[in-house]
Amino acid sequence: MRNKITIAIDGPAGSGKSSVSKIVAKRLGLLYIDTGAMYRALTLKAMKKGINLEEETALVELANNTKIELIHQKEGTVVLLDGQDVTDGIRETNVTNNVFYLARTEEVRECMKKLQRKIAEKGDVVMEGRDITTVILPDADYKFYLDASFEERVKRRRKELEQNGKQVAGSGLSKDIKIRDEKDFTRKIAPLRKAKYAIVIDSTGMSLEEEAATVISYIK
Ligand code: CDP
Ligand code: CDP
DSSP states (O other), rough: OOOOOOOEEETTTTTTTHHHHHHHHHHHOOOEEEHHHHHHHHHHHHHTTTOOTOOOHHHHHHHHTEEEEEEEHHHHEEOOOOOOOOTGGSSSSSTTHHHHHHHHHHHHHHHHHHHHHHHHSSSEEEEEEESSIIIIITTEEEEEEEEEEEHHHHHOOOOOOHTTTTTOOOHHHHHHHHHHHHHHHHHHOOOOOOOOOEEEEOOTTOOHHHHHHHHHHHHH
């Protein structure tokens, strides 16, 4: 029997983390864990409850009293927030643009760390996010930092939104991604960084299939 493996993947928005992770998980028979979905789910709940997102204590209390589950089905991962399916709701632009409030709060991250490490404990996982290679699973068997030029990442996101029938206003998307990148790279707690010994893959000009094949080529 082969040993169980843990793969950690980080990178900025549109670098291909979730699509690549899904392919890697499927090909290698691993569990795919989208940690961004967890921060998104908390944000959706905070917004629905009308919580002041500037108020850290309220955010921490919310995180400590929320159940987030990722249910794996044939068609993909279903995200349950306190038992409710929020798979689509967490992708709305107003959620995306407000995730930074939860993501910058230290105790919220501690709470997510416990949940994520517990899931990864059993092994045979591909976990992706912003701090997986640096904070959550620094001893993962394989660590990848996926990247692509800013222009390419915006182009990918635009195409994705259009394919999903969503309206994409002129320069709004590019501005939103720039702001989110900046917040993810510069926050005090667990900023996005290239981890020591992480394999860096610049996928600019690569198709999704090529990017996934590059990642898989490193995994023995
Ligand atoms: O899919 P996309 O790259 O646009 O974003 P995501 O992975 O769903 O993550 C949404 C936001 O959650 C990020 O911009 C981060 O601010 C935050 N996040 C985080 O702080 N730490 C993680 N491990 C994952 C996401
Ligand atoms: O998770 P992350 O934000 O890093 O990126 P993603 O959601 O996996 O990818 C964003 C979009 O870019 C998706 O529609 C992917 O299919 C597409 N993509 C691509 O066209 N070429 C790649 N090499 C990687 C992703």
